[in-house]
Amino acid sequence: MNGLSNHNSDTNMVHIILIPYMAQGHMIPMADMASLLASSGAVVTFITTPVNAARIRPIIDRIENSHLPVRFVQLPFPSAEAGLPAGCENVDLISSPGLHKPFMEALSIFGEQVKLYLTTKNPTTMPVDCIIFDSKNSWVGAVAESLGIPHIIFYGPSCFYILCSHLLKKYQVLKSIEDDYKLFKVPGLPEPVEVMKAHVMRLMDRPGWEKVSEEFYKTEKSACCVVMNTFEELEMSGLDKFRKEIMKEVWPIGPLSLSNKDLDSMAMRGKACSIDTRLLLSWLDSKAPNSVMFVSFGSLSRNPISQLVQIGQALESASSSQLSFIWVVKEAERSEEVENWLAEFEERTKGRGMVIRGWAPQAVILGHLAVGGFMTHCGWNSTLEAIAGGVVMATWPRFGDQFVNERLVVDVLRIGVAVGAKVPTLFVNEMSEKALVKGEEVRKVVEKVMQGGEEGDERRKRVRELAEKARKAMEEGGSSFENLKRIIQFAKGENKHLERGK
CATH class of the missing domain: 3.40.50.2000 (Glycogen Phosphorylase B;)
Known part of the structure; x- marks a missing residue:
């Protein structure tokens, strides 16, 4: 106590x-x-x-x-x-x-x-x-x-996701839509965006979840x-x-x-780190500003090895000679096949890349000046940490609120580039070929996020302005x-x- x-x-x-x-x-x-x-x-x-x-x-x-x-x-x-x-x-x-x-x-x-x-x-x-x-x-x-x-x-x-869910229920939009992957506009949104039924259908709104759904909406009203x-x-x-x-x-x-001001607090935001934070910072300090792509998909999502290979190929073949990366690969903790492939990948990318197996101090990484891009699943915590760090995102949602968050990041705030994921997934054994994103597509997005040009500079400027507003x-x-x-x-x-x- x-x-x-x-x-x-x-x-x-x-x-x-x-x-x-x-x-x-x-x-x-x-x-x-x-x-x-x-x-x-x-x-x-x-x-x-x-x-x-x-x-x-x-x-x-x-x-x-x-x-x-x-x-x-x-x-x-x-x-x-x-x-x-x-x-x-x-x-x-x-x-x-x-x-x-x-x-x-x-x-x-x-x-x-x-x-x-x-x-x-x-x-x-x-x-x-x-x-x-x-x-x-x-x-x-x-x-x-x-x-x-x-x-x-x-x-x-x-709030964007919660408002979307509220308006979809209020206007009973999903009942009239049969095609899970047909784009439609959410009625009543201040900033109109197009979404798909597959991306906004909540688990509790599915058959068999009526009791859970009823309790949820009752409690929502009573608060x-x-x-x-x-x-x-x-x-x-x-x-x-x-x-x-x-x-x-x-x-x-x-x-x-x-709310976490010092390095130790930022590093301990979550589980125990799988890497020494000061070693990580020393590596980042050796890199040029905006030259590092950070890749992490949150605590729940898992990639099959076929998808990991595609991501690895994208990071390895990205054309910018200065591009470095930090890649969080939680899958290595439970798979010998993944670990064997990773060992070879690390050897080929030695000096350019750092692989973290397990939990990474994400807020610390995103707050470093060397980090110029973040490939993310668009979980809201990760999205906010990227915004607070002033980092442009490559968006790759998986389930839940993440596809709607992507629309906020890419279409409304215009501080991200979509990788192109369409099929929601949660468990690895549910990820079909249709859900996989090819390495070539991933590479193109990595380069678009990390390279400059008028469009890229504008994205970076917008996210840095939001970072300042977040701090204030x-x-x-x-x-x-x-x-x-x-x-x-x-x-x-x-x-x-x-x-x-x-």
Whole structure:
């Protein structure tokens, strides 16, 4: 209970519970949020499970060593009760598509553990003033309402994606579209873009997920207000439209990655790094500005070796003589075939390339002046880190919100180039030949992103302007800084009219 007992007698402190969704890309920004709230006058309890706590141990250690009033509570996860393998407590530990639904059912059962914890009389625990929960934890709404606790929904994806999903449901667009790969415009968007049904169809909107979907939308409506990991200056028109649509306060407090100021904090944003950060920085320091392409596809996506070979060929054959690269290849951890191929690839590209097997300090890499491009899956955390670092993106979405984020990056913000992926994938054994992108196409995009010219210079200029706005948003007096203060005010009961979503 690090740091909490010293604050229990302070009546000016508010107690906020954070309940993240159990996926690395959801837990990391919420841990950042915990630090920011604790630095702004709140006592924070971060509820997770033993396996997930172990997976973000570097973050927990850093926060506990800072002596901020944050407590990390580990409650048992009902894997066995839901028919999951032991230890399956995180989305990226799901080994087959058929386990997605049992995982969601386990989350609902986990809600009973959370309710028991919140109702247990403990003299060292402050009363709960507010719960902030990830939108995927739809079970929180019923728990919070049964205990009379105001609750705020946290959306991890971009506002652009959340608004698209809202408008598609509102106008029932998908019901009339039969072709999964036919382009259509999303009605009501401030910046009209074209998407495909295959790219916006959510898992919970599919047959068999009706109960999950019903609970999600019910909780969405019951939440008092909304917190988002974005910033006003990045998505101003979308945020304004979303506020009018849901008629609730929407508080963007990002980019949350910028809450990590020093090198160690940036490096420990996630799991333990698979490379020595200072060795990595020394290598980057030896490279010219904007000469390094960083390639990483997030914590969930995996490439079959056939796709890895194509990416490798693209990086190896890119025409710029100055082009260097850092490539995160998580697949090598579990595949001898991949490891054998990588060893030969590394030998051929010695000096030009660095391969990281496992977890990379992404925020550190993207913040270095040598990095001029980022090939990304368009997960929102990665997209925001690229924007905060002022780095142009080569976009290669895989699933979920990523295809819509690509449209924001490429069509609206105009700070990225699409690799050309069309078929959504999640598990390696689902990646068909149709989903593969040829090395020649990848090479062309790498060169387009890394080389200059009027178009390339304009992209780089735009993303650097956004990087500056992102930094200012998080500084004292900035838009995200002020929104964080509004959350504290709400928890103190200074915005009573917002409670229960009234």
